[in-house]
Amino acid sequence: MTHPLLSALVPLVADLSRELPDDERYRRLLSSLRQLLPSDAVALLKLEGGVLVPLSVEGLSPDTLGRRFKVDEHPRLKIIMENLGPTRFASDCELPDPYDGLVQGLAGHLEVHDCLGCPLYVQDKLWGLITLDSLDPTSFGQADLDNLQAFASLAAATVMASERIQQLARNFEDQRQLAEIYKRAAGGRNPRELIGQSPVHKRLQEEIQLVGNSPLTVLITGETGCGKELVAEAIHRQSPRAQKPLISLNCAALPELLVESELFGHVKGAFSGAVSGRSGKFELAAGGTLFLDEVGELPLPVQAKLLRVLQSGQLQRVGSDQEHHVDVRIIAATNRDLAEEVRAGRFRADLYHRLSVYPLRVPPLRERGRDVLLLAGFFLEENRARMGLRSLRLNPEAQKLLVGYSWPGNVRELEHLISRAVLKSLAEHSERPRILTIEAAALDLAQEQPVSEPQIGQDRPVSVNQGESLKSAVDHYQKVLIDDALVRHQGKWALVARELSVDRANLSRLAKRLGIR
Template sequence: MQPSINQVLLQIALDLSTSLPSGHHYQRLIAALNRVLPCEASALFVFDEMGFLQPVAVSGLSEEVLGKKFLPDNHPRLKAILGCTTPLRFPSTSELPDPFDGFLKDDPNSSIDVHDCMGCSLYVEDNLVGVLTLDAMKVGAFDQIDDITVETFAALAAATIRNITMVEALKRSNKKHQNINKLLIEEARTKGGQLVGVSLEIQRLRDNIKMVAHSNYAVLISGETGTGKELVAHELHAQSQRSDKPMVYVNCAALPESIAESELFGHVKGAFTGANSHRAGKFELADSGTIFLDEIGELPLLLQAKLLRVIQQGEVQRVGADKNLFIDVRIIAATNRDLELEVSEGRFRSDLFHRLNVFPIHVPPLRERKGDIAVLTGHILDKVKLQFNINTLHVHPRSLQYLEEQKWVGNVRELEHTLMRAALRSIQDQQAVITEEHLGVSGMVIKGVSSATDDMPDQPIVMREAVERYQKQLIEHGLKKSGGIWSKAADFLKMDRGNLYKMGKKLGVKP
């Protein structure tokens, strides 16, 4: 039994809210139209970005049509339909060529000479988006079809085009955002730096990171300012199962108390003065990923209680909202405070401390990392060389020994800033060796190196040549002490073996 027009229209309307494979919505609409209208051929066109009409669904026509594009100026009937806002009917005596001549499915060699033809332009919010065409071989086949019926099908076709266009735009936007997120994650890892060092302390730190990274346990990172707590957080995330998801950074010390709750948990429009739109908080943005709460010890007690609720129940409530949102977030926190002392003195909640302190990781201060100064120095100077596009830059052995004897209360960050300042001075002096003068130290005495002034020149000399002679003497001395073995000489002079060998070759040192 042939379905009624109402049944077909209902099915098309239901299809609008149904998820179907790409292109199926268009073809189902054309198929439904042909079930109730007396047409042997029909086509649905959509405008592309170049102004061509692209067939997206056909019936009674060769599928070859789907691979073609139609420029309206070259097809008078299509141009006429586009110029009319209501259904346009062509008389059988019309001399305008039919765009589908030669494309009939049953008889591709014939032209469509005598037939009924009509079409309707498709609009979405006053924007012309496409065309619907209908062809019947029998003259007068469409006489009993009123314009309202055709306009209804046209409206549903336009709605279908709009829905599909919006879905495809969302998919493209989502893919673009995924690519951008992936790129930003990779850039964050690259810019975030890395844990550099060879000491037992830094190796123990790496082992702890590897041990807990794959779990979802909360991690509390402690350590002095400048030790690299943020680097540890990045490593934990990079080695976790959430590494392809974002890690959202929150500096708790920089959160103004008046807006801290909104920053962390979000707000709804109208929740407070200035809340002009809905806004997701940091926890929502980190959903399925990691949130890094830096300087957690600075968080006010009121917010500590709300943070505890998030950790315990896995849900957040936007400021001004009447419902909660469930989230899946891995929490990493860091502090330079003694949180146990803070708890005992009432400045930090004990229940929150125990929730965060599931797996504590302590980052050792630089003064306890024996042997890491030289490695860090080489790493930092490599970054300086890359930044200033220079080939050679290293530290004089006396300067390196000076660096190794300092307490570094600011830890790696202080060492980095010291070396960057010294490197800038050496570059300005057009020298490849950072000396004590570049470090801002004068008259320093280094263990194992003579500080007598008897060897100081009385006449003007080229300082670079003097430095290179001294370097050559030191390398030769180191090789002599090490039996001509470059690796032992490098240990003696506290240098990287490769760098020492290059320097020796440049200065003409023969083992």
């Protein structure tokens, strides 16, 4: 005749090699336990901080799974945790039982009279515990304590199998998020290099190095396509968190109903389609950096919850009342004027101030002068390798056209334009040439208006009257530069001062003297 202990353990051993949902794995565990040790109720609880969270129960009311048992408030559970082996409480023990009145199918508030429990250790660390309860004060004996001790070892293996599967799932999610960055790093970008030599670009790199070494939250602003994501990656690489993940979320690319789940995660059944629990971007970025692209697109309700996480470091998954602590640095980016969004009531002022601890503006391509040629060369080399060409170049007319263009789509527009020009140029040759030259016509920029704004570091013709003093000519030139910068930055003096590398107070005095304000 098969021993009862063996009958209970054999199915659990078989389950270890099966791919099962956590709730089904734990249900089978408790069913086997009740087969081994008949009882009115059993429960599996996981220790999270100082709270025991029920993961699976049998014989207890369904609401038990929603309860959270603070260890300090439940002396029986605390005693079970403190003992290395199984614990049985005397039938006349006066300590309150956490399951009193919760035994399913019985009327009234009947108290549990026989209580047995055992801690579960996973890799020598207390993971949680198993409890058994009966209304019969003589249900359990010494043999049951011995059987429970043997059962607890396999229960711990069951829990470890579930934890390992969950960890693999989390690791897969991490790798999925980081795959694009690692792929780019291995594919020729060094890694996702910021290319440029213009004065404004050099100032940007200096600021990246400065803020990268700090723990400050950064708000990156700039036009669409100017490279805000690359700047975020560069800040992360400069930070002490560089060896931890950089997780990105495009806040504009998700439906409003999914943004909260993507940020904070969700539990199984939190909403229609949530067939399993899932970690959010905050948890995936633990110890590292979370990049919120197009943060100005966040709905107001989600803004409030994001603010709470930034203030307290605590988050709740959608559908859960359990809080998790997260250690994440935030880098946000937007092409909107968030200050104006605040005034219009579309963005929370308190969140704006939380995000803009260090505002960092990425200059548009039209302000970067001949950097456009450096970037064009970079994209040409990418296309050369992709197309299997020996050499790929721009003729002088094409270069001149690139420098004179206004680039409303910035670096992204340049990248796409170069790729199209290469394909068009190839199509004009019946045989693949050894050296493919991109002509100006292939760029399709002939009808575009040239840049009208002056570029920092470039010459701009300034009319000087014959006999005009040096001071008058300098004043005139300064006025031209300031006026044009004000137009580019829509009257924002702080941005003008930053572009011209002038202290804002000094700029204000100079502008007043020149009659600009």
